[in-house]
Amino acid sequence: MSEIEIIREDNETKGRYIARIPGKPDAEMTFSKAGTSRIIIDHTGVPDALRGMGVGKALVERAVMDARKAGIKILPLCPFAKATIERTPEWQDVPMRPTRIAMRSGPAQHLHRDDKALRRARRRDRHRRAYAAYLDKTGLD
Numbered sequence: 001m002s003e004i005e006i007i008r009e010d011n012e013t014k015g016r017y018i019a020r021i022p023g024k025p026d027a028e029m030t031f032s033k034a035g036t037s038r039i040i041i042d043h044t045g046v047p048d049a050l051r052g053m054g055v056g057k058a059l060v061e062r063a064v065m066d067a068r069k070a071g072i073k074i075l076p077l078c079p080f081a082k083a084t085i086e087r088t089p090e091w092q093d094v095p096m097r098p099t100r101i102a103m104r105s106g107p108a109q110h111l112h113r114d115d116k117a118l119r120r121a122r123r124r125d126r127h128r129r130a131y132a133a134y135l136d137k138t139g140l141d
Contacts, residue, residue, distance in 0.1 A: 029059040034117035
C-alpha cells in the first residue's frame, strides 16, 4: 500500500482533512470549530476504492493528534469518527461528551454557546444530506 498523505485545510470556522494516495480518489473528514477549545467532526467520506485500507482511521488519528497538540477537545458527531475514537482506548483523553440541553426557559438564547454550535453543526449536516438527496434524485450532479 502507498503512503497516505494527510493535509489539513481550515479557516476561522471550519476545516477538513484530506487523505491522498497517488492514483486513487481523495478521502476527507470535515469539522467545524466551536470556539477555541473544541472542534466538531461532522463527516467522514472515504471512496469505495479506499475502503478497508485504514484511510478513515488515519484521518481520525490525525485529528486526534492535532487536537492533543493544540490542547482542544473533539465532539465527534460523525458516526464513523465517534466509533473509531470510542474503540481506541489511547484516544480517550480527547473526545468531549455531549451534554443534555435543558430547555426549561425557552428558546436557544438561553443555551450555552457550545450547545448552539452543536445544534448548528447538526442542522448543517441535515441540509447537506437533503441537498445530496436532491442532486441524486434530479441527476444534476
